[in-house]
Amino acid sequence: MTGGARPPPIILSKIEELGFHVCHIYGLTETYGPATWCLRKPDWDSLPLGEQVKLKARQGLKHFGMEEVDVKDPITMESVKCDGKSIGEIMFKGNTVMSGYFKDLRATQEAFVKGWFRSGDLGVKHQDGYIEVKDRLKDIIISGGENISTIEVETVIYSHPGVLEVAVVARPDDHWGQTPCAFVKLKEGVHVDAQEIIQYCRDHMPHYTAPRTVIFEDLPRNSTGKVQKFVLMKKVERLGSLS
Structure with a gap:
């Protein structure tokens, strides 16, 4: 299992060649750790290794403890299309999401919109529903x-x-x-x-x-x-x- 930073596909590829199956997890301190996981599908095994690791490097689907995960337009709050191209902000909702920043009401208000926690990560959603982080909003x-x-x-x-x-x-x-x-x-x-x-x-x-x-x-x-x-x-x- 790997988390903390998005694993480059080339690194996953080298680990897979050693015989390990790597599960990628993604989350933040504000979501009490893992919020999504890249659930491995059996039919991926029939794909070329290069295609497999690209799929496994994605952030995936919501974790068991998370109520909802979505990629939304931060202005309209509409979900982006599942086309792997339309970029939005990854947002979370659930009882493992923090209630707020300690003694910082302004930061808390900025982090939440209509009940959704804004991660600050830009991402896309693929046809299979798996999300993929493209960059930090502040790093683009x-x-x-x-x-x-x-x-x-x-x-x-x-x-x-x-x-x-x-x-x-x-x-x-x-x-x-x-x-x-x-x-x-x-x-x-x-x-x-x-x-x-x-x-x-x-x-x-x-x-x-x-x-x-x-x-x-x-x-x-x-x-x-x-x-x-x-x-x-x-x-x-x-x-x-x-x-």
Whole structure:
């Protein structure tokens, strides 16, 4: 079982090759831990491994203790279409959802709307009802008016054979507003330069989504192993605009 951060499909693939079946769970402190789980379907076993791990990397269906989980338009509160493309905010309802933030009425009011807890995660809903996180609302990169998912950029970079770890954040840009900046840790003994990572991304995704800055260093993590993106954001703020 894995949780805490969305597992890149390439990592799941390597674990599956070792003979392990991985179950992905998703939740927040505010939902008392796991709120969804990616229930494995038997017919997935007949699919190519690459397709299997993409399905298993999704956040899945509501967990037993959760009353409702949905992906909604945060303005209209209408459920998004189950097309895997329409993006909304993932929201929860149930008795395992917190009653509020301690002595912070304003934050509590902002977190809830019409009885739904707003997770701050953007996601889609697929035809089979499984949800998939696309990015944190605060992490999404807006470059030239286009939304870029840091998770999708990270997934592509993770597939590079020389990359061990990666985290992508927004770098301020005077012309584009923001551009993707990738912090990369390479595997031991591997020598790759920034331009090779950028070109690899351009070969595997739309050019405008590829990072324009690549920095090689260890990633800062908290006590539970999560990458501290706010530390990386402060670093890119000091770098200033690339344009």
